[in-house]
Amino acid sequence: MQVGQAPASLARRACSSRAERTRRRGRWWRLDAGRRALLALAHLRNGDTIARLACGFAISVTTAWRYVREAIGLLAADAPDLNGAIRRIGRLAYTILDGTLIPIDRIADQRPYYSGKHKRHGVNVQVIADCAGRLVWASPALPGAVHDLTAARTNGLIDALNSANVMTFADKAYQGAGGSVRTPFKRHRHRPRLSRRQKTVNRHHAKIRAIGERAVATLKGWKVLTKLRCCPRRATAIVQAILVLHHVQTSRNPR
Incomplete structure (x- = not known):
């Protein structure tokens, strides 16, 4: 060991x-x-x-x-609370916000913990990374059925990031967060096709967000989070x- x-x-x-x-x-x-x-x-x-x-x-x-x-x-x-983390985050050029699912064993009341996105049971943890992909903060865990944007709002992340006016890059799951949270352009019925400029913006946005995956990998590098076998x-x-x-x-x- x-x-x-x-x-x-x-x-x-x-x-x-x-x-x-x-x-x-x-x-x-x-x-x-x-x-x-x-x-x-x-x-x-x-x-x-x-x-x-x-x-x-x-x-x-x-x-x-x-x-x-x-x-x-x-x-x-x-562990630092959100206020302590925001003081550190406020000194960064920008941050990256992402959600991850930590798998769990099945339990009696399993419906709240089933993630339709990942097709498995787990808990939702929101992760903040700096511009180098280093893990800055991880939120309290919520049931896996909770949407990423809802989880970020429930934990006070969206309001805290907007209050600190920190540029934050996030994926499409966080559309509607507003403020300083930047998400990629998304196609919908009123915008069936993205323009060339929008596609270019999305590509650069994806490159920045990819750096944040390092923070998620750092967190899950602790093997106990491979699958939680506890409550x-x-x-x-x-x-x-x-x-x-x-x-x-x-x-x-x-x-």
């Missing part, structure tokens, strides 16, 4: 916080802080199952799940924990 030193250091500090040790008492910990951090990182980065981790660390499945859940909660608590309501905390670890890693290893 290979994990970065910077995320491991942060996870270790989170797992060994004095308040947490006091609250849980000594008998709770079967592993020291470093081993608990390694266990949580192996789950997030490599996507190792709880049962496999429990076997590898010689602890029970219940204990392994408890350690992972608590580490994720501690990390997610340090969908935990998706937000997992994404926020990953965002914190990613920012720590990139701040110590700038490109």
Whole structure:
């Protein structure tokens, strides 16, 4: 299991916080802080199952799940909110907004989580990238049936980006967002064919948006997001924990 030193250091500090040790008492910990951090990182980065981790660390499945859940909660608590992200975004030349679906296992109430676009169950996460394709922020997760524009509005992204007056490039799913959000031209019954100029604009727009796919790939590089095998309501905390670890890693290893 290979994990970065910077995320491991942060996870270790989170797992060994004095308040947490006091609250849980000594008998709770079967592993020291470093081993608990390694266990949580192996789950997030490599996507190792709880049962496999429990076997590898010689602890029970219940204990392994408890350690992972608590580490994720501690990390997610340090995740930047939208206001903090907008302060950083406001200094950028422009941003790229895109939505991605994180697959989940089927659940009892599965209809809200079924995405007709992707033909599978999942949760919708909105991703903001900078002009170099670096991951800046990821939104709380919403059911997969929610449209990208609705998800962006629900999370306050559209209003925040317009208030900051940041030029934002997005795909056709965000048409109607208005303000500083720029989307490609789209054919409709009153515009059956696009002009040559509009096609040229769309090509350049697509080249810019393609850069934003790097941020989505960065997020999904954490293998736990290949397919979530937990309650969908935990998706937000997992994404926020990953965002914190990613920012720590990139701040110590700038490109």
